[in-house]
Each structure stands twice: as C-alpha cells, then as structure tokens.
Amino acid sequence: MKNVIVLGTACCGNCENTIKLIAGAAKDMGVDIRIEKVENLQDIMAYGIMSMPGVVIDGKVVHAGSMPSREKINGWLNT
Amino acid sequence: MTTLAAGMSRRAPWGGVLLAGALWIAAYANLTLFADSVLALAALSRETHLGEAVHFFLYDTPKVLLLLTGIVFIMGIVHTFISPQRTRAMLSGRRLGVGNVFAATLGIVTPFCSCSAVPLFVGFLSAGVPLGVTFSFLISAPMVNEVALALLFGMFGWKVAALYLVLGLSVAIVSGLIIGRLGMERYLEDWVRAMHNSNPIDLALERPSWASRIDAGVVYVKDIVGKVWPYVFIGIALGAGIHGYVPEDFMASIMGREAWWSVPIAVLIGVPMYSSAAGLIPVVEALIGKGAALGTVLAFMMSVIALSLPEMIILRKVLKLPLIATFAGVVAAGIVIVGYVFNAVL
Structure with a gap:
C-alpha cells in the first residue's frame, strides 16, 4: 500500500488531472494506493515546494510544478 | 520500467527541429509575398479600403503567430533549465541592489x-x-513575459518590444528596491514569518534529456499558441478594420499624447482588472488604431497584467494590508512613469 499525496490549491486545474492520472495508473498496474489531496496553502508550503501540483509518495516529495508524465508515475508506483 | 528506460535513451529529434526552423525562416521571409498573392487571387487591390484591410490582416496574422510560435518554443526549452527551485537557490542570500536586478531578470525566464x-x-x-528582492521577482515574472514580448514585437516592431522589456524590468527592480528599503517585514502574515526559519527541503530534480527538453518546447507551443490564437485573430481583424476605415485620430483627443492625464487614468482603470497579455491584444490594437498614444496603451496593458484584484486577494493570505497597498501603489506609480517615458520616446 502506497500513500500518495497531491499538493495543490483550488485555483490550479492540473491538480485534479494529476490525481486522476495517478489513480488511473495505479488501477492499470494493480498497485494498491491511497490518494489524499492537500489544499491548505500553509500545509503545502510545509513540504517545501514552490510550484504546483506537487506529488508526495510515502512521505517523500518526488515531483513539483507540472502534471507528471505517465512514465514518471509508473516509475514511482513500481518501486 | 522498460518504457521508462526507452523514454530516457530516446534520441533528440534534431532533424525535426532543423526542418521546422528552416520552414519557419522561409515562411517569415515570404510574408509579404503570401499576403500579395492571396490578395491577387481574391482580385482585390490595395488601393481600396477593403483591399488594404485584407492585406493588413493577411500579413500581420501569420507574422504574429510565427513570432509567437518561435519565441514560445525557445522559452519552453529555456524553462527546462530553470526551475523555481534553482531560481530560489540563485537568489538566496543576495543583497538589495544586485539581488533586485538578478531577481527581475530571472522573472522573465x-x-x-x-x-x-x-x-x-x-x-x-x-x-x-530578502523581501525587496522577492518582490522584484514577483513583479517582473507576470509582467515581462515571452507572450507579451512576442506579441509586441509582432505588432509594433522590435523597438517597442525592447522598450517594454527594459522599462518593465526597471519597474520591477525599482519597486523591489523601494519596498526593500521601507523595511516592511512586519507586515508579513505571522505564519510566513515563522516559516522564515524553517529549512525547506530541496527537490532534487533529474536532468532532463534533450529529447524531453524539445518535447517541453512543443508542449508549451501547443499550450500557449493553442490558447492565444483566437485573440490574435480577433485583435488583428479589429486592427485591420480600423486600419481601413475609422478615422485615425478618433481616440487621439482622449488618449493621445497631448492628454497628459490619460496615463494615470489608464493605469487606475487597469489596476483592478485582470487579463492575460493575449486577451488584451484586441483592445490594444483597437485603441492604437484609433490614435491613442502607445505609451498610454502600454501603461494600461502593464497595469492589467501586473496588478489585479484577484491577485491581491490571494496575496492577502501572506501579506497584511499596508504591504499590499504599498506594493500596488509603488508598482502603479512606476507604470505611470513608464507610460510617460514611452509617450516621450516614441
């Protein structure tokens, strides 16, 4: 079971798509994940990222600033 | 994992880039030929109002779109070299002065x-x-951007684009310097100041391959040009219509060079409004076509892009009111001066 957190405030359209993309990839690969979204600016900033959406996997920030590519997501879920 | 490895080792499509570059130059060199030929095919003459308007449209639209595509593609690649994390690392510990110049310049790229x-x-x-250096970045980043510069270059020539670049940077640098000198750190929200001491984790991003840099350029072109082209069409069609028909000094008495009060009023109207540079093109074309002074119109454009009510509402989460008011006041004053300089120089 992987813990996925997507960081993004409401104004950013790519955040929802990032969640969908990760959920879709996990389903295709049969990986068990739990996705959570963090929208509070203060909490987002605590992760130290400056551009959104950010992706946190099992407590580690792995991505920030754009919608991640499918290859990248597969890489995170595979390890 | 195999797809990932394949993606990494993919060769950069340099052939495609070269071919596209050659086509771009060929197209740009033949803009007049294209407009003349289509006009001839349609059996129109440039001697008539309609012919002149159509020629203006046929020449300007592909020109602006070509410039936009070229510049946006290059900036898409440049963006892969500079992440916000890197910019921050380059700016941390910089003093006021040099730091502001650095921050405003990094804001462009x-x-x-x-x-x-x-x-x-x-x-x-x-x-x-430092607070003042951060503001220099925050002012220049939205205001002096590649889309605005490409559009100004396409529509009004390189001199106007260069002047916009230099004066936009000056506003960002000087405003940041003033805000820094005023020592307004106490007007940051408390949680922001608390964060001051915490050490942010730095995201170690992998170096992208040239193949993915070029991909990024293409994606950026699709994204930006895909959004902007309708505004370019509408703007230039509007400009063409005015070009052929409406008397040129229609707006001159209200927004012309002689009406000195028009600059501050244009900025005052522009401050609460929000639009991207692209959304303003139809307005800019229409105003200038009717005889408004370029400096007045550009000051209006800068104030719409750089300052807006929605932005200030978001900034309220991190800044207290006196600092927001100072920020808006200093930047607006800078833009007014820029408007006068433009009107005096051009």
Whole structure:
C-alpha cells in the first residue's frame, strides 16, 4: 500500500488531472494506493515546494510544478 | 520500467527541429509575398479600403503567430533549465541592489503561472531571499513575459518590444528596491514569518534529456499558441478594420499624447482588472488604431497584467494590508512613469 499525496490549491486545474492520472495508473498496474489531496496553502508550503501540483509518495516529495508524465508515475508506483 | 528506460535513451529529434526552423525562416521571409498573392487571387487591390484591410490582416496574422510560435518554443526549452527551485537557490542570500536586478531578470525566464505566485513568494522568503528582492521577482515574472514580448514585437516592431522589456524590468527592480528599503517585514502574515526559519527541503530534480527538453518546447507551443490564437485573430481583424476605415485620430483627443492625464487614468482603470497579455491584444490594437498614444496603451496593458484584484486577494493570505497597498501603489506609480517615458520616446 502506497500513500500518495497531491499538493495543490483550488485555483490550479492540473491538480485534479494529476490525481486522476495517478489513480488511473495505479488501477492499470494493480498497485494498491491511497490518494489524499492537500489544499491548505500553509500545509503545502510545509513540504517545501514552490510550484504546483506537487506529488508526495510515502512521505517523500518526488515531483513539483507540472502534471507528471505517465512514465514518471509508473516509475514511482513500481518501486 | 522498460518504457521508462526507452523514454530516457530516446534520441533528440534534431532533424525535426532543423526542418521546422528552416520552414519557419522561409515562411517569415515570404510574408509579404503570401499576403500579395492571396490578395491577387481574391482580385482585390490595395488601393481600396477593403483591399488594404485584407492585406493588413493577411500579413500581420501569420507574422504574429510565427513570432509567437518561435519565441514560445525557445522559452519552453529555456524553462527546462530553470526551475523555481534553482531560481530560489540563485537568489538566496543576495543583497538589495544586485539581488533586485538578478531577481527581475530571472522573472522573465522562470516558468510562472499566476496561481503559483504565493507559493513562490513564501518559498523565496523562507530560503532567505530578502523581501525587496522577492518582490522584484514577483513583479517582473507576470509582467515581462515571452507572450507579451512576442506579441509586441509582432505588432509594433522590435523597438517597442525592447522598450517594454527594459522599462518593465526597471519597474520591477525599482519597486523591489523601494519596498526593500521601507523595511516592511512586519507586515508579513505571522505564519510566513515563522516559516522564515524553517529549512525547506530541496527537490532534487533529474536532468532532463534533450529529447524531453524539445518535447517541453512543443508542449508549451501547443499550450500557449493553442490558447492565444483566437485573440490574435480577433485583435488583428479589429486592427485591420480600423486600419481601413475609422478615422485615425478618433481616440487621439482622449488618449493621445497631448492628454497628459490619460496615463494615470489608464493605469487606475487597469489596476483592478485582470487579463492575460493575449486577451488584451484586441483592445490594444483597437485603441492604437484609433490614435491613442502607445505609451498610454502600454501603461494600461502593464497595469492589467501586473496588478489585479484577484491577485491581491490571494496575496492577502501572506501579506497584511499596508504591504499590499504599498506594493500596488509603488508598482502603479512606476507604470505611470513608464507610460510617460514611452509617450516621450516614441
């Protein structure tokens, strides 16, 4: 079971798509994940990222600033 | 994992880039030929109002779109070299002065969208970038951007684009310097100041291959040009219509060079409004076509892009009112001066 957190405030359209993309990839690969979204600016900033959406996997920030590519997501879920 | 490895080792499509570059130059060199030929095919003459308007449209539209595509593609690639994290690392510990010049310049090339303004702001401060330097970045990033510059270049020539670049940078540098000198750190929200001391984790991003850099350029072109082209069409069609028909001095008495009060009023109207550079093109074309002074119109454009009510509402999460008011006041005053300079020089 992987813990996925997507960081993004409401104004950013790519955040929802990032969640969908990760959920879709996990389903295709049969990986068990739990996705959570963090929208509070203060909490987002605590992760130290400056551009959104950010992706946190099992407590580690792995991505920030754009919608991640499918290859990248597969890489995170595979390890 | 195999797809990932294949993706990494993919060769950069340099052939495609060269071919596209050659086609771009060929197209740009033949803009007049294209407009003349289509006009001849349609059996129109440039001697008539309609012919002149159609020629203006046929020449300007492909020109602006070509410039936009070229510049946006290059900036898409440049963005892969400069992440906000890198910019922050370059700015942390910089003093007022040199730091402001640096920050304003980096604002042009750092990827930026208005919804990431606040996280950038807090991220910079927490890494020890001085308040005034952070503001220089925050002012230049949205105002002096590649889309605005490409459009100005396409529609009014390189001199106007260069002047916009230089004066926009000056506003960002000087405003940041003033805000820094005023020592307004106490007007940051408390949680932002608390963050000042915490050490932000730095995201170690892998170096992208040239293949993915070029991909990024193409994606950026699709994204930006895909959004902007309708405004270019509408703007230039409007400009063409005015070009052929409406008397040129229609707006001159209200927004012309002689009407000195028009600059501050244009900025005052522009400050609360929000639009992207692209959305303003129809307005800019229409105003200038009717005889409004370029400086007045550009000051209006700058104030719409650089300052807006929605942005200030978002900034309220991290700044207290006196600092927001100072920020808006200093930048607006700078833009008014820029408007006068433009009107005096051009």
